[in-house]
Amino acid sequence: MKSKKIIALMSAVVICAGMITSYSGFQTKAEASELNVNLITNGNFDTDLAGWGNFTTNGGEGEVTFEDGELKAQVNNCGDEQYSMQVYYDGFKMYKNAKYRLEFDVSSTINRTIDYRIQLNGGDYRSYVDGQVKISKDVQTVSKEFTMTEKNDPSPRLAFNIGKVAGETPEAHSIKIDNVKLILLDDTGADMQDEKPKVEQKIVLNQVGYKPDDKKKVVFRAETKDRKFRVVSTATKEVVYEGEITGLAYDNAAKETDCFGDFSSVNTPGTYRIETDSLGSSFEFTIGKDVYNNLFKDAVRFFYMQRCGQDLPEELAGKWAHPTCHTDLARIYGTDKKIDVSGGWHDAGDYGRYVVASSKAIADLLSAYRDNKEVFGDDFNIPESGNGIPDVLDEVKYQLQWMLKMQEPASGGVYHKVTCANFPGQIMPQYEKEELIVCPISTTATADFAAIMAMGYENFKDIDASLAEKCLAAGENAWTYLEKTPNSVVKNPKGISTGEYGDTDDSDERYWAAAELFKATGDSKYDEAFRKMANSKIQAGYDWSRVGHYGNMAYLSAKGADQNVSNNIKNYIINEAQDIVALDKNDNYNVSNGTDYYWGSNMQVTNNAVLLAEAYKIIPNKEYLEYAKEHINYCLGKNSLGMSYVTGYGSDYVKHPHHRPSTAQGEAVPGMIAGGPNKNLEDPLAKNLLKDKAPAKCYLDNSESYSTNEVDIYWNSPFVHAMAELNMK
Structure with a gap:
């Protein structure tokens, strides 16, 4: 699975902690191979641009190509910032007090100024060395010696910022860069002492x-x-x-x-x-009988801690309290029209709000409530506690009210997301002040919305009839949009670099929508639509991008469901459960990832726990529940890193998640599950420090390792769902 994140401005600087054998990637002295050689492994561009990246943002436009043994950047629009177009290189280390020389050749088809720097690749992106150079058609060699004065950085970034420079408004042009070198000249006096290695845990189990x-x-x-x-x-x-x-x-x-x-x-x-x-x-x-009580409450309370557009007072949110945020009207992309989309949950470590991510999260919470109402009380310490309604429903209601704002009333289509153009730094949410942008309608968001609104109707019709009717009308309006609108391929619009949640196929989302609308209304047109899709292909998945199993569960519990279709679904679920158990038995930690640890692998672990619990309702095979619980044990410490992936729980737990409020306040919000091991090494810190690690050990407890250590509402939601299904509260 590809991550939702398209991150160009974020990387890592904090030395890793929490690994089973912790090390920063530095030796007690510089490796001989690092002295007096080029640390940029492809600075000559002899055959390609391997190792180099680029991005555009804030109005920047252009492309970067390989041409005649050089890097060529075609700049069509410099945008609004120096970094509106950036060429960069990650994958080297720097040592405090070491002396370096940065050198490169550069030319341009016009006279202009560019910025170069080696920077902290996260946080405030401060530079270790920087400069500006006026360039022209004549190739010039830039050379600068400097001493690294800040702490060791295992993953800095070398960046050429070729966007806007004050006082210049250049026409379209191209820039060529070649012979890039970073030489470690002298490590005398350099601070290369490693962190004290963490004692490897040899006996591992559920630490809670x-x-x-x-x-x-x-x-x-x-x-x-x-x-x-x-x-x-x-x-x-x-x-x-x-x-x-x-x-x-x-x-x-x-x-x-x-x-x-x-x-x-x-x-x-x-x-x-x-x-x-x-x-x-x-x-x-x-x-003990109540061993999971606090953990379960904090895992659910995470959603309250993610609330946007609302004051979170200190008496409820502790040190992560903040005033109301993100209440400005948001501009619909490509227009001057602005709408109110305040409210909802911040999605993850960032402050974006995404319909498809929210849909999975709501589906998990409502499914958990459906399957085990007894574990959800009215005392989870949120503003609505004590109002006579289970707090999980109050929390879902808050999100439903936001989702309703994301529907375009006339057409019924649903906007895909609302974010700023770029991710912010490691700041509290009230300090993200950039323009809010509503991204275009997508059929995946619209279909997910239709399904969730049907679920909203089912769960609130006896509690809040007005909200329930509004949800059902919105869901049916969304279906009308889908009936006349073909599949839309989802990609980030130009100039937007926040979470994409890209998708090329909305068939599973339509499948889910039809099932939920049939369950809610009993209308034969939804039944007919679902049966047609199910007879063609039974859809699967509990992911944001593959939501078929939510449709299956809805249809199995719908009155008047076709028996043949239901039996086919049940057989499919049992076969998948058997496959999961086979994988569990073949894994020393009894989880079903095999060797496929990808971005958000802990979501797959908890999703599979949910599926096993659902399979048990069809055939009461005790192995299904046994191995479902092993998936939770894995999350809480019975894994090859010997650590709990849930903040605040266990003896050795995640302390530095990629979560802006936690980083800004210097302490992790409790009850958040980290994404977990990711063998694809999709952030610079992971690339530098996890080379050659086993798939199940490709994890860093570091706030800048966003591909292994981010948190997300739709990672906490299946964790809550699984714990509720298994009565682990």
Whole structure:
């Protein structure tokens, strides 16, 4: 799965922490190969532009190509900022107090000024060295020696800003760059000391704990000679259980050999550790009926913490409190028309609001409520707590009210998203002051909207009849738009570099919409539309880009559903559940990713837990629930990094998520699940520090590793959904 993010301005600087064997990527002294050689591996452009990137923003227009052994940048419009067009190179390191020389050749078809810099690739993007150079048709060599005065940076950026310069309004032109060099001249006195390595956790399990009757497994991450393990009470130091260490299996995703233990018979409430003679001790964990209560509440409260367009007071939001944000009217892209789209949830680590992402998140929360109402009380510490309505419905209502604003009333089509043109820095939401832009209508957003509005009607018709009727009318209006509008391919409009949520096929979204509208209305036209699509192809997926299973669950629970279609859906779900269990059994940590760890891999883990729980309702195979819970155990520490991917929970948990409020305030909001390992290394920090790592270990607890450590509403939502389905609250 490709990430929704198209990020050009964001990278990393903070030295990584939280890895199973933590290291910054620096040695105790410079590697011999780094001294007096070019750190830019493709600075001569002999055959291509490998390693180089570029972007345009804020009105910049142009393209970058390889021509005659040089990098050629065709600048058609300089835009509004120096960085409105940028050519950049990532993939090198810099050391504090080391001396460098930056050198390059440059020319232009017109006389103009450009900016060059090596910068912190995130945060405030401050420069370590910079300068401006007036360029012309004559090739000139620019050379500058400097000393790195700031702390070690494992992933800086070399940037050529070829956008607007004050006092210049150049016509279209081209710039050529060649022979780019960055030479480490002298490391005398350089600070190359590594962080103290983190002790590798050899005994891993769910660090939060277990309910008394749960299956309880532990993984020993070594070819140990120990044949016994002990469960020890942390209160009394008493050994309460001694078990066998069994098996010896190689895990291809983690590139390690492990052994295993089972202590399911330990069910007395308390706090414990697991020990062996040679491997030491595990982190402590708790056994108790209410072991997940606080975790579950914080995972749900995350949505309140993401509220946009509303004051979050300190008594409810703590240090992450902020005044009302993003309330200005937003301009519809390509027009001068402005509309009110205030409200809703900030999507992720950024402050954009996206219809398709919101749709998955709402679907998970409403499905969780549908399947286990008992776990959702009216006491989750949000403004509406105590009003007699489950807080999860109050939270969904807040988002539904925003989504209704995203529908174009006349046509019924739904705008894809509202963001600024670019992502902001690591600031609190009230400080993002750039123009809000509503991106064009898409059929994927419209179909998702139709499905969600039908779900809104179902869940609020007995609570808030006015809202319910408004939702249903909006959903049916969206369907009318879909009936006369073909599939639209979704891409970011020109000049917009925020989350794309691109999609080329809306068939699964229409499938979901038809099922939910049929369930809500009983209208045969929706049934006919759904059956036609299902008989052609049963759709699957709990992702934002593949939403078929939401349609399947809706149809299975609809009155008057066709029995043959329903049976085909059930068979499909059972077959998929069997495939998941087979993958679980073949993985030392009992999860179903195989070796396919991609952007947001923890979403796949929790989505599969949901599917197994749904399959159990069709065929009560106990393995489905057992392995569904193992997926949650994985998220809470039973994984090859030995850490909990949920902020604030466990002994070793995510502390530096890619989440602007958390970074700005210096502490992570609790209850957020990180995206998790991503073998594709899609941010500069990951590329620099995770080379050659096993797929399941391609993760950094670093706020600038956005491809492994971002949080998102539609990653928390399946986590909540799975915990509710499995009664893990």
